[in-house]
Structure formats: structure tokens, C-alpha cells
Amino acid sequence: MQALALALCALQLCPAVRGGQRWQPFVLERPQRRMLSQVGGFSWKNCGNGTDPLVIKSLSVEPDPISIPGDLKVSVAVSSEADLSSPLKAVLRMEKKIAELWIEIPCIDQIGSCTYDGLCNILDMAIPPGTPCPEPLLSYGIPCHCPFKQGAYSLPPTDFYLPALELPSWLTNGDYRVQATLSHEGKQLACVNVVLSLHSG
Template sequence: MAALALLLGVLLQLSPAVPAGRGQQPWLVERPQPRRLSKVDGFSWKNCDNGTDPVEVQSLSLAPDPICIPGDLKVNLAVSSKVDLTSPLKVVLTVEKKIADMWIKIPCLDQIGSCTYEDLCNILDNAIPPGTPCPEPLLSYGLPCHCPFKQGSYSLPSSEFYLPVIELPSWLTNGDYRIEGVMSNGAQQLSCVKMALSLHSD
């Protein structure tokens, strides 16, 4: 399920979904003259490892398209892992924005952008204290939310999340973005996923 956390983490950098009916979580830091995110569209994804990584996304779908904010988001995801996933799970995100005919790398500011997260396991432990139940919908489907993650296949059937009103930092504006997420443990690359999307803000 680390691949699930990686994928949702990429998306939630821009739009922090919470399970439907839950309260907001202030994941984004306020900036001067923030912009209100209203829509995400053109979402696409692919594995970028040529079939060599032990962790791969089998399927991923988001609905509706475009994603309206605020509003409900349905996520359907299946991943497989040929190895046990243990700490430290390093995640490197590269975020680029299209400007004219060029793709410009967005720097890491306040943990948003092209950031490196040294251990996903620690991040999960801080977000969900060990010993507490996993949040919905993981709990209902018996999916783990802490390391280690055993090898095998995991699937999240169509599950609904609520996207609250989101204020983006002023430097993150309308446009086309592409995101690459690479997960590794030591020298071993475990997973590579690329995503593309367009942001629309007011």
C-alpha cells in the first residue's frame, strides 16, 4: 500500500482529499494573495519503470473528469508488490509546469513542489499514530496504513473522498503540470509513476 500512499500523496499535494463527511485538514500553507483551486482536469498516469520495478500500479481511475472543487472525488486503485516494503521508503517528487513550449521544474517550497521525503513510513506514523485504527476507507477494506507492507496485491474499490475548498499558494497558478514520483529503499528503486493534470483557479 506504499504505492497507494505515493500516488495519493502526489495528488493530495495539490488537492488534499479527505474521506467524504470528514473535516478539513490544513495541509497547504497560506501564502500572500492565495488563489482558490476550482477544478482539476486532464488527469492521466502511467508507470515509468518499463516493467522492471517490484511495485507497480495496475489500475487507477478518478471521477469525475474534470474534478470540481469543492466536491466529491471517486478513486479506484490497484497496486502490486513483489517485495516487502520496509523503512526507509524514500519518495522523490519532481513537479514541472508548462510555460510556453518548455517544462519548468517547480522548486520545493513548504513541502509542496519538487520535494524529497526521506521516509514515507515515518510520515505515515506521524499522520496516523501506530496503534490507532487505519482511516476509512482503508479500514473497511482491511488495507494497511503502516510499514512494513507485505508483498502481494492490494486494491481500493471505488471509494469517495470529499475535496474541500482549497487555497493554493500564489506561485501555484493555472496551467498544465506533470509530476513524477519515484519510491526507493536504499539503492533499490521500487516504483516510478508519472502523472499529468491541469489546474484551474479563481
């Protein structure tokens, strides 16, 4: 689940909901930005080597396309055959389709093909240790801090709200794909490919 979440966060598409309250997304104060208006064509697949301990069993995002700002419904089920503990590292490879070619987008201001070391520390900064996990994670027993115990976790169809989001001017309309790889001390734990289209005003 962490790998998929990071893939969406790379595009600033994380569902901005915590405990029923609407979060403001992280927005860089830069000129020449544009408002994201629609996300469509969402698809995904596991891309591991068949031995990854963490895999997504199912994932659904509705409607398609998603209007922004607007509501969406997400359901997901994941399974882990091992405990996931610090240090966790996430590597994102983000590409845009130009003509018939996929062109890699470099890491710019922590958006694009970026590497995130110390994922457990990032989670602790977002949700301080000792505080309850936000809803709906709390209600469905989904952890939000390391270590993540092995087992099966599922989120039934749940409504989220995506607020207005800004994108850098270089992240223009088009088709994108993101590969997110999660690892621990050099050992791959999970790999997920996400494909989607962005439309902005």
C-alpha cells in the same frame, strides 16, 4: 499507492476524508494565495524500468474535471512483489507546461519538486501506530503503516470529498506533470507519472 498519493499531496490534492469525517488540508499561512476551483485532464502511467516491485495496475478518478469543493470517485489497484519497509524515500519532480516547454518547479514550503525522507515516520505522524487505519482502507484491508507486506491491494470505486483548497500564488493555472519515485536504501521500488490541469479563482 504511496507514490501516487505523494504526487497528489505535492499539489495539496489528497482526498480529505478519514472515517467519514472531512479533514482540513494543510494550508500555509502566506499572503497572495488563491482558491483551487477545478482539476481536470487527469492521467497517469507507471514509469519504472520494468523491474520495480510496486506497480499500479489500474487507477480511475471521476469526474473529469473535478470541481473543488466537491465530490470525486476513486478506484485503484496496486501490486507489490516485495515487502516495503523503513526507510522509504519519495522523490517528486513537478513541472509546469509553459508554451511547448516543461519547466521544473523547485521545492517551496514542501510543495513542488521535493524529497521526502522517512516516509514511514510521516505516515506514523499522520496516523499514530496502534490506531486503526481510516476508512475506507480498513474495510478493504489496505495497510497504512510500514512495513507493507507484498501482495495485491485494491480499492473499489469509493466516494471522497475534496474541501476548499488554497494554492500558493506561484502555482498558477495551467498543465502540470508530477513524477513520483519511491525507493528503499537506494533501490527504486516504484515510479509513477501523473498529469493534470489546475484552475484557480
